[in-house]
Amino acid sequence: GAVVSQHPSRVICKSGTSVKIECRSLDFQATTMFWYRQFPKQSLMLMATSNEGSKATYEQGVEKDKFLINHASLTLSTLTVTSAHPEDSSFYICSALGPLSSYEQYFGPGTRLTVT
Amino acid sequence: KNEVEQSPQNLTAQEGEFITINCSYSVGISALHWLQQHPGGGIVSLFMLSSGKKKHGRLIATINIQEKHSSLHITASHPRDSAVYICAVLMDSNYQLIWGAGTKLIIKP
Numbered sequence: 001g002a003v004v005s006q007h008p009s010r011v012i013c014k015s016g017t018s019v020k021i022e023c024r025s026l027d028f029q030a031t032t033m034f035w036y037r038q039f040p041k042q043s044l045m046l047m048a049t050s051n052e053g054s055k056a057t058y059e060q061g062v063e064k065d066k067f068l069i070n071h072a073s074l075t076l077s078t079l080t081v082t083s084a085h086p087e088d089s090s091f092y093i094c095s096a097l098g099p100l101s102s103y104e105q106y107f108g109p110g111t112r113l114t115v116t
Numbered sequence: 117k118n119e120v121e122q123s124p125q126n127l128t129a130q131e132g133e134f135i136t137i138n139c140s141y142s143v144g145i146s147a148l149h150w151l152q153q154h155p156g157g158g159i160v161s162l163f164m165l166s167s168g169k170k171k172h173g174r175l176i177a178t179i180n181i182q183e184k185h186s187s188l189h190i191t192a193s194h195p196r197d198s199a200v201y202i203c204a205v206l207m208d209s210n211y212q213l214i215w216g217a218g219t220k221l222i223i224k225p
Contacts, residue, residue: 043215109158
């Protein structure tokens with residue numbers, strides 16, 4: 001089946017630095033990818049929809065200048081957390097719309113970000 | 117009222133027991149996902165359903181579109197099944213997912 005990978009799986013960074021998280025569709029082309037965030041003991045929250053070759057669509061309340069999303073190719077979307085703060089510490093998950101139908105969505109394993 | 121409701125919120129059972137987790141939704145959907153989230157946070161997609169029933173190993177997922185309800189069953193449960201199980205529905209108006217709050221399952225040996 002379709003596989004989505006994320007890198008890194010865990011990252012610790014200092015306040016004020018930027019962190020890039022990669023989401024790759026390994027064996028299919030994904031024109032649309034999604035980025036989610038999960039706070040401890042809470043459900044996942046959609047941050048933005050990433051479309052290849054165009055600007056990402058951000059959900060209300062998500063700062064686009066802080067969470068930079070780039071979907072430069074059909075197999076790679078990146079999320080960059082800029083000027084990270086401890087409150088940005090969270091679990092970030094990406095997913096990609098599958099190759100066969102608009103219903104199939106494949107999830108990456110997630111990235112645990114800790115900002116110290 | 118949340119658009120996706122899962123029950124129970126927490127479930128503790130003994131090894132070998134038959135487990136049922138329920139998901140009810142109030143919106144029109146194209147499909148429903150069941151996902152498993154391990155204690156470390158990693159997410160595994162278990163099933164995607166748009167109708168009927170699917171089985172994979174000891175896991176069975178069913179959906180009743182008319183009643184807007186889905187169930188995830190685990191037969192012969194094992195401690196390694198301990199995880200959070202999440203139901204998410206794909207709205208039929210767009211590609212966005214609405215997530216349930218999850219069910220934390222603990223299987224005791």
